[in-house]
Amino acid sequence: xxxxxxxxxxxxxxxxxxxxxxxxxxxxxxxxxxxxxxxxxxxxxxxxxxxxxxxxxxxxxxxxxxxxxxxxxxxxxxxxxxxxxxxxxxxxxxxxxxxxxxxxxxxxxxxxxxxxxxxxxxxxxxxxxxxxxxxxxxxxxxxxxxxxxxxxxxxxxxxxxxxxxxxxxxxxxxxxxxxxxxxxxxxxxxxxxxxxxxxxxxxxxxxxxxxxxxxxxxxxxxxxxxxxxxxxxxxxxxxxxxxxxxxxxxxxxxxxxxxxxxxxxxxxxxxxxxxxxxxxxxx
Numbered sequence: 001x002x003x004x005x006x007x008x009x010x011x012x013x014x015x016x017x018x019x020x021x022x023x024x025x026x027x028x029x030x031x032x033x034x035x036x037x038x039x040x041x042x043x044x045x046x047x048x049x050x051x052x053x054x055x056x057x058x059x060x061x062x063x064x065x066x067x068x069x070x071x072x073x074x075x076x077x078x079x080x081x082x083x084x085x086x087x088x089x090x091x092x093x094x095x096x097x098x099x100x101x102x103x104x105x106x107x108x109x110x111x112x113x114x115x116x117x118x119x120x121x122x123x124x125x126x127x128x129x130x131x132x133x134x135x136x137x138x139x140x141x142x143x144x145x146x147x148x149x150x151x152x153x154x155x156x157x158x159x160x161x162x163x164x165x166x167x168x169x170x171x172x173x174x175x176x177x178x179x180x181x182x183x184x185x186x187x188x189x190x191x192x193x194x195x196x197x198x199x200x201x202x203x204x205x206x207x208x209x210x211x212x213x214x215x216x217x218x219x220x221x222x223x224x225x226x227x228x229x230x231x232x233x234x235x236x237x238x239x240x241x242x243x244x245x246x247x248x249x250x251x252x253x254x255x256x257x258x259x260x261x262x263x264x265x266x267x268x269x270x271x272x273x274x275x276x277x278x279x280x281x282x283x
Contacts, residue, residue, distance in 0.1 A: 001082040003263040004097065005279070006068045006090035008249075009061060011272040012054045017067045018047040024074045030103065034066050037107055042066065057121075061089050061114040062107060068093035068270030069103065083230065083263060085223040085254050087275060088154070088195070089113075091244065097269065100218040100237055112209035116202035117192060117245070124201065126193025128153060128164045129174050133183030136161060136252070142180055146173045153195035154249045157281040162188070164196040195249055203245040210238055228253035230261065251275075255282045 020027040021043065031043045045053055046063050054060055068090060072079050079097070086094035089110065096106035126149075131139055136152070139161045143150045148169030154162035163173055170193075174185035193199065215238055221230030224240040228250040231237050255266075255278075268276045 001262040002080065002265045002267060003083045003085065003258050004072060004079070004081045004094070004267050004269055005084070005275045006072075006086035006093035006097070007064065007268065007270045007272060007275050008086070008088035008090045009057075009064060011270060011274050012060050012064050012067075013271055014049060014051050014054060016046050016054075016063060016271045017043070017070065020067070020070055020074060021047070026076075027070045027074045030070050030073065031066065033103070034062070034107055037104055038062065038111065057114050057118045058111075061110050064089060064271060065093050065096075065107065065110045069096045069106065072097040072269040073103075081220045083221050083223060083258055083261065084218075085258065086225075087251055088225065088244070088249050090270065090275075091222075091225055091241065093270065094222055095215075095218065095237065095241075098218040098220050098222060100216055100222065100234065101213065105213045109206075109209055109213055113202075113206050113245075116205040117194065117199065119205070120199055120202040121192035124193075124198050125167060125191065126165055126196065126198045127167045127170050127187055128162055128190050128192075128194060129170050129185060129187045131161045131163055131174075131177050131182050131185045133159055134161070134177060134180060135159075138180055139163065139177070142176045143173055146176065148172070149193070149197055151196050152248055153193075155252045156249075157252055157278045160278075160281075164193045165198065166193065195245070195247060197246055199245045203242055206245060207242055210241055223254045223258055225249040225251070225254065228257050230257070251278065252282055255279050259283065 150165035153164035215234035
């Protein structure tokens with residue numbers, strides 16, 4: 001069985017998508033449609049912008065989403081997923097690729113999500129840190145022992161977890177992680193506490209956009225970040241999308257569950273091969 005996976009924020013690179021635009025009329029049409037929907041040239045940012053331009057949240061999220069979705073749709077009849085999953089932002093790409101959301105609604109939701117998250121970051125400062133070399137349960141335990149808000153945000157693969165929360169709490173947690181035996185506990189260069197309770201204002205704002213979007217039954221199960229389980233019910237998919245902003249990305253469990261359910265081949269759609277590397281470690 002074939003599973004298609006879609007990366008999240010951080011996979012972007014300057015020039016992304018230009019090869020698709022130049023070699024596929026379908027892709028070129030979708031990129032032009034995206035420019036029209038957004039009211040500005042996201043393609044100019046993707047094809048000609050700098051790495052710094054692409055680090056801006058309002059550009060990063062739609063850029064990664066577009067590259068991922070268009071990569072999948074450009075496969076035409078060869079795109080026959082038995083299951084799909086996306087890492088954080090990539091979940092929106094996965095939902096469009098498998099028909100649960102239209103291209104237009106997916107892009108609008110991603111932009112609404114990016115704006116809500118950026119607004120939240122500006123008003124509620126926070127940060128994240130990568131922890132390497134500890135078991136998941138130890139990371140959870142250490143976070144629970146720290147003062148302030150700090151939680152395990154991304155379970156990327158065995159021995160690689162990202163924590164998120166208030167800056168002082170994350171910094172204190174990093175010290176405790178090293179004391180607990182972590183090979184590395186490094187604060188990341190981000191100004192937001194993604195997938196933590198600090199994103200609650202963004203979740204409330206995104207709820208309006210999600211409730212106004214039309215969701216459909218996908219052509220295959222979508223393994224969602226919040227519970228790592230397969231979903232086809234539009235109502236459940238919407239609820240999980242909202243929960244995703246403030247809950248952990250359970251990528252390790254998602255991949256393990258897909259394998260348990262018969263996945264034998266994983267195909268990454270989007271910029272880079274980050275998820276391919278994580279899946280190799282999980283397997």
